[in-house]
Amino acid sequence: MEKAIRARVRAGDSVAFGQIFEDHARAVHRYAVRMTGDQALAEDVVSLTFLEAWRLRARVDPEGESLRPWLLGIATNVIRNTRRAARRHQQALAKLPPREAVPDFAAELTGRIADAEQIAAAKAALEQLRPAEREVFALCVWEGLDHAAAAEALGKPVGTVRSRLSRARSRLRELTAKELVAARSAKSTHPPEKTQRTGICGQVTGDRALAVRSIKETNR
Template identity: 60%
Template sequence: MDYSLHARIRAGDPEAFRELFRDHAPLVHRHAVRVTGDRALAEDIVSLTYLEAWRLRDRLLDHEAGPRPWLMGIAVNVLRNTTRAARRHQAALGRLPARDTVPDFADELVGRMADADQLAAAHRALKKLRRTEREVFTLCVWSGLGYAEAAAALGVPVGTVRSRLSRARARLRKLAEQELKKNREPLPRPGQVQGGRTSAARSYESHEETYG
């Protein structure tokens, strides 16, 4: 493998960091949007991640398969350190329509849910996972990292990633169902059309079969 990019990053080569930003900033941003539910905060996460990457550039080792797991590991740590700020942003944006907050969340986790209440229920379910399970789920399912890449990003064995992801899927399915039941609409009155919660639940199950 050609490790010239690794060496250039460690040396602080501006062109190498431009290449790193061009190739991976969209991934970091998508990941941050889905974790925080806030596009503006996600942009801050991207900036902080690359500032940290510059500060920690000498820690990118030649034996690593590429800079993506290293960079995503930095992003995970930045997200951990900004959890409190993310909660403040989520509370403020929770008063806005869900599509303005996380327009593609439904595509990745529960299919195209029918309304904002269902979307909020799914997001609440995800937040009830343990942090370690949530991080593995978001890296592997949302951001498309392989087991080895996620393991490198989190600094854990591949087997740990597999077991955490399995637990996360099982727990998330149950939690999402519970959240949807708590927020189920009453039966419609004559002339009213009932929301699509049943179809949303089927969409969630279909999604889980795809990744399961």
């Protein structure tokens, strides 16, 4: 079925491309949310991904099994470009005079999360991964792609994907443990006040420590 749609997309059939959007837009959006932590930005990523996919439709492999790796690969490039643009924007803002501080009420919400420390530690650990490791982790663990599909998405050899994923998992375990120790040490030295700011990412709910295992492993 998808092979027939691939041929139609390559030929510029907008109806077939609309079917591709219906089939894969949710997966692209989920991936973008997890990579950016921003729902609104993720929606922009989806739009840009499918615009780029339409522009590159002639590159669709007519014999492939699924278009999801190809679309997630495009989304990865869109996110990279978005982050570069965001860094340039932040650099420009840094040159402006500082604004008056505004109270952050998000801390009241984070206090309701039982594993807030672990979430914050996992978020900090994820941010310390190299971008290439974070991308492989997101594709293989969050999106459930196998090594071959992730390699297709990133345009890298399967061996590279496998080694990056292994390294990402090891570093996440190590970095998360270090962040937890540091956070608890700081907490014991400086008892928290009524409201305490805790870093939180909207990418994954629940125990973020489980993120270091693949989806297949956690579903056993």
